[in-house]
Amino acid sequence: MHRLEVDVLIAGRGSPIPDGCVVVDGPVIRYAGSLGAAPATPGATVVKAPAAMPGMWDCHGHFLGLMVPDLATIATTPPALMAMRVAKDASTALDAGFTSVREVGGLGVWLRTAIEEGTVRGPSVYAAGAILSPTGGHADLHMFPSEWVCDLADRVGMLRQCDGVAECLRAVRLQLRVGARLIKICASGGVMSQIDHPVHQQFSHDELRAIVEEAGRAERVVAAHCHGKPGIMAALKAGVRTIEHGTYLDDEAADAMRECDAILVPTRLIVEEFLAHGAAAGMPDYAQAKMHEIADRHLTAISLAHERGVRIALGTDVAGSSPRTPARWGQNADELGYLVAAGLSPLEAIEAATSTAPSTLGPQAPRSGVLAEGFDADVLALSADPSGDVGILSTPSNVTHVWRGGVLVKAPGGVPEG
Numbered sequence: 001m002h003r004l005e006v007d008v009l010i011a012g013r014g015s016p017i018p019d020g021c022v023v024v025d026g027p028v029i030r031y032a033g034s035l036g037a038a039p040a041t042p043g044a045t046v047v048k049a050p051a052a053m054p055g056m057w058d059c060h061g062h063f064l065g066l067m068v069p070d071l072a073t074i075a076t077t078p079p080a081l082m083a084m085r086v087a088k089d090a091s092t093a094l095d096a097g098f099t100s101v102r103e104v105g106g107l108g109v110w111l112r113t114a115i116e117e118g119t120v121r122g123p124s125v126y127a128a129g130a131i132l133s134p135t136g137g138h139a140d141l142h143m144f145p146s147e148w149v150c151d152l153a154d155r156v157g158m159l160r161q162c163d164g165v166a167e168c169l170r171a172v173r174l175q176l177r178v179g180a181r182l183i184k185i186c187a188s189g190g191v192m193s194q195i196d197h198p199v200h201q202q203f204s205h206d207e208l209r210a211i212v213e214e215a216g217r218a219e220r221v222v223a224a225h226c227h228g229k230p231g232i233m234a235a236l237k238a239g240v241r242t243i244e245h246g247t248y249l250d251d252e253a254a255d256a257m258r259e260c261d262a263i264l265v266p267t268r269l270i271v272e273e274f275l276a277h278g279a280a281a282g283m284p285d286y287a288q289a290k291m292h293e294i295a296d297r298h299l300t301a302i303s304l305a306h307e308r309g310v311r312i313a314l315g316t317d318v319a320g321s322s323p324r325t326p327a328r329w330g331q332n333a334d335e336l337g338y339l340v341a342a343g344l345s346p347l348e349a350i351e352a353a354t355s356t357a358p359s360t361l362g363p364q365a366p367r368s369g370v371l372a373e374g375f376d377a378d379v380l381a382l383s384a385d386p387s388g389d390v391g392i393l394s395t396p397s398n399v400t401h402v403w404r405g406g407v408l409v410k411a412p413g414g415v416p417e418g
Contacts, residue, residue, distance in 0.1 A: 055099025055378030057357030060315025090122025138190035188231030199228030
């Protein structure tokens with residue numbers, strides 16, 4: 001049993017509680033609230049810290065093992081090597097205070113198994129399996145022959161092309177077969193793909209509807225990569241749960257999201273990182289051009305969504321495995337600062353990373369993201385209070401202690417075995 005006594009307790013919802021206490025005894029929180037009202041805990045290990053908050057969520061990450069910002073390397077890197085890289089990325093994410101990751105395309109379905117069996121150290125991973133798109137869409141590698149890319153989909157399972165309702169149904173079922181907790185689709189073109197345009201809609205209305213309905217039969221939601229408004233509106237009409245990126249969101253689309261109770265996962269970090277460092281890191285020219293095209297509009301869309309009451313959950317789009325790769329694992333908390341720059345308050349940004357985040361999984365959501373009795377014991381102790389300055393969270397060393405599922409997995413000087 002651990003008893004965490006703090007100057008400020010940030011519960012994930014509501015105002016911070018001064019002189020707070022969290023009692024961790026098993027996989028769920030036993031108590032969280034005022035220190036004065038805390039139960040007696042004889043024999044507990046007492047940890048004192050300036051602040052505590054729930055473990056953070058990244059609702060849009062990729063365990064891909066990329067060393068350069070170029071999706072073509074997915075086809076030229078041995079899968080075993082990518083797997084070794086993402087095992088380290090998972091540990092890095094945990095040390096940065098991210099106890100849960102909604103992985104929207106990559107090796108996460110297998111990484112989750114390795115983490116749960118204790119082979120790899122990392123966060124709880126809720127993975128989508130392969131990213132689905134039409135042939136020629138954002139989850140296609142346009143620089144290679146189509147038959148090579150289809151073969152890659154069968155062998156590695158991180159990108160999958162599907163055309164027509166029947167193929168879309170099979171693609172969803174293939175992800176469910178490997179344990180996907182959600183389905184990820186491309187409802188518009190993208191930035192990192194070579195030929196497609198970010199504004200253009202991908203998947204027809206019939207295909208979108210079939211994907212959402214098939215996922216829904218298994219109580220899975222659909223996350224829609226989408227920059228352009230046509231794709232946003234089509235995806236919302238089909239019933240997707242989240243819009244990822246949302247670059248060309250306008251008043252009409254924001255109101256539609258609010259009416260559908262859809263959640264925006266804006267991923268500003270990757271935009272900022274690739275604008276600043278993409279060219280030097282090996283980002284292709286076509287991707288650089290598209291990133292510059294969408295950058296200002298993307299920031300405006302986040303602000304607009306917030307102003308019009310759209311729910312926002314934190315996501316980063318990180319996929320990098322090298323310390324020299326922009327948008328890499330371990331940088332995840334920088335996203336909070338970008339959300340604040342777009343108009344959210346520090347506490348609203350923290351809510352996006354905690355209490356709002358599990359809702360991006362719909363029926364698959366765990367009871368997580370809040371420090372309250374009965375919630376998952378995913379807890380952070382911090383060296384300072386982030387409720388006035390979320391930049392504190394950007395430095396992993398400021399996250400002094402991490403509990404995941406009630407188990408202490410990070411502490412000063414290391415965690416004793418057993």
